[in-house]
Amino acid sequence: MIVPVDRAAQAVEAxxxxxxxxxxxxxxxxxxxxxxxxxAPSLYKHVPDKAELEIRLVAQGLAEIGAALAAAGPNLARLxxxxxxxxxxxxRLYKLATDEPLPRDRLPPGLEAAxxxxxxxxxxxxxxxxxxxxxxxxxxxxxxxxxxxxxxDLDAAWAAMVAAYAPLARGSxx
Amino acid sequence: MIVPVDRAAQAVEAxxxxxxxxxxxxxxxxxxxxxxxxxAPSLYKHVPDKAELEIRLVAQGLAEIGAALAAAGPNLARLxxxxxxxxxxxxRLYKLATDEPLPRDRLPPGLEAAxxxxxxxxxxxxxxxxxxxxxxxxxxxxxxxxxxxxxxDLDAAWAAMVAAYAPLARGSxx
DNA sequence: GTCTATAGTGGGATAGAC
DNA sequence: GTCTATCCCACTATAGAC
Numbered sequence: 001m002i003v004p005v006d007r008a009a010q011a012v013e014a015x016x017x018x019x020x021x022x023x024x025x026x027x028x029x030x031x032x033x034x035x036x037x038x039x040a041p042s043l044y045k046h047v048p049d050k051a052e053l054e055i056r057l058v059a060q061g062l063a064e065i066g067a068a069l070a071a072a073g074p075n076l077a078r079l080x081x082x083x084x085x086x087x088x089x090x091x092r093l094y095k096l097a098t099d100e101p102l103p104r105d106r107l108p109p110g111l112e113a114a115x116x117x118x119x120x121x122x123x124x125x126x127x128x129x130x131x132x133x134x135x136x137x138x139x140x141x142x143x144x145x146x147x148x149x150x151x152x153d154l155d156a157a158w159a160a161m162v163a164a165y166a167p168l169a170r171g172s173x174x
Numbered sequence: 175m176i177v178p179v180d181r182a183a184q185a186v187e188a189x190x191x192x193x194x195x196x197x198x199x200x201x202x203x204x205x206x207x208x209x210x211x212x213x214a215p216s217l218y219k220h221v222p223d224k225a226e227l228e229i230r231l232v233a234q235g236l237a238e239i240g241a242a243l244a245a246a247g248p249n250l251a252r253l254x255x256x257x258x259x260x261x262x263x264x265x266r267l268y269k270l271a272t273d274e275p276l277p278r279d280r281l282p283p284g285l286e287a288a289x290x291x292x293x294x295x296x297x298x299x300x301x302x303x304x305x306x307x308x309x310x311x312x313x314x315x316x317x318x319x320x321x322x323x324x325x326x327d328l329d330a331a332w333a334a335m336v337a338a339y340a341p342l343a344r345g346s347x348x
Numbered sequence: 349g350t351c352t353a354t355a356g357t358g359g360g361a362t363a364g365a366c
Numbered sequence: 367g368t369c370t371a372t373c374c375c376a377c378t379a380t381a382g383a384c
Contacts, residue, residue, distance in 0.1 A: 007349090029378065041379075042350050050378070101320035127330035130322065131313070131338065134331065138312025139305070146275035148304065149286075156301035157308065164305065164338040181367090203360065215362075216368050224360070 007046040010036045015053045016060070019092050027053075054096065055106050061090065061097030062107075066115035074122050076169050077162050080136055084158065087140040095144065098137065121170075128168050135161050181220040184210045189227045190234070193266050201227075228270065229280050235264065235271030236281075240289035248296050250343050251336050254310055258332065261314040269318065272311065295344075302342050309335050 014035035018026045029050055033040040047053060065086055072082035087094040102112060116129070123129045139161060143154055166172055188209035192200045203224055207214040221227060239260055246256035261268040276286060290303070297303045313335060317328055340346055 025376095028376080030376090038349085039351065041352085041381095044379070045349055098316075098321065099319060125334070127327060128334045128338075130326060130328075130331040131309070131334040134312035134316050135305070135309035135335065136312070137316060138308035138310070141315060142272075142308050142311060145273060147272065152304060153301060154304075157304040160299070160302045160305040160342075161309065164302075164342060168334075168338060199358090202358080204358090212367085213369060214360085215370085218361070219367055 011047055012056045016057055055103050058097045059107055061093045062111050062115045069118035076166050080162050083136045084140055091144045124170050132165050185221055186227055186230045190231055229277050232271045233281055235267045236285050236289045243292035250340050254336050257310045258314055265318045298344050306339050
């Protein structure tokens with residue numbers, strides 16, 4: 001049985017490993033090709049350019065975050081924990097997926113909305129949902145960047161964030 | 175009257191202009207030197223390396239943010255507005271100053287604490303202060319990165335953030 | 349579909365003359 | 367303190383042979 005090799009998919013996977021294990025600078029077409037087992041110029045027979053690899057990684061990241069949130073259910077504390085856990089486990093992919101403007105025209109349709117849906121339905125109000133998303137993003141971003149003092153109690157900071165927004169959630173007694 | 179030229183200070187200023195006007199890639203030693211009016215190698219007589227320029231810019235950014243917050247007074251809405259305004263007005267410097275681990279050993283002593291003080295004294299609780307800081311950071315970061323949908327009402331998102339944390343501030347009736 | 353060769357562009361930093 | 371010359375590095379991407 002012949003199993004055709006999907007070089008494009010191999011390249012994306014190679015890019016992800018390089019990104020997550022060694023950082024963004026390691027994700028060069030040369031290194032990607034090396035992992036695939038071919039030379040860099042041959043990559044361009046399977047992928048239009050480097051941006052394509054990055055866009056596919058962004059799509060993977062968004063899809064996985066959305067799935068993690070959906071699996072957490074409607075509870076804010078659980079949503080926050082799931083968001084934090086995914087981001088910390090995939091720090092460099094998280095940064096790649098959130099640092100730059102979304103290439104919306106090259107992303108699978110509905111992906112952005114699907115990733116946002118769990119928070120939106122937990123709060124009902126889109127403005128609150130955005131504030132909560134941004135707050136989680138800020139906490140995780142600063143944690144990943146190592147910007148909090150070394151002795152900072154980040155669990156407590158997350159708890160404070162959850163406590164602040166909890167009264168605005170759908171299920172809460174207001 | 176002889177006015178000696180401080181090449182190091184000139185280089186830092188040149189780096190800041192290049193960063194803010196053209197982006198981080200434009201901030202090369204060659205471009206910096208060009209703005210100063212000398213050749214790139216001569217820069218190294220006045221500055222040990224490029225990292226020194228970046229560190230001085232981070233210090234400038236932190237000092238200016240701290241000053242903006244201090245000037246805003248203890249009111250949370252005003253603090254948030256000041257934070258947002260400074261960050262949006264200096265987007266690329268803000269990113270430079272918050273994206274990577276703080277080089278604490280090469281920063282002026284007390285600078286980090288001074289920048290954090292206004293928020294800390296507005297809330298009393300360090301955990302809450304960190305959550306608020308991170309929330310503002312997340313909002314401003316996503317706004318700078320162009321990550322919100324084009325039609326998103328960001329004033330409303332900021333208002334939601336302020337409303338969520340306001341009950342935890344010192345002056346509020348609890 | 350793979351290769352070699354290479355174009356084109358940039359970067360940080362040092363040596364040594366003046 | 368400034369210069370020229372240079373090192374050494376890296377990258378994305380294309381041309382054209384096989």
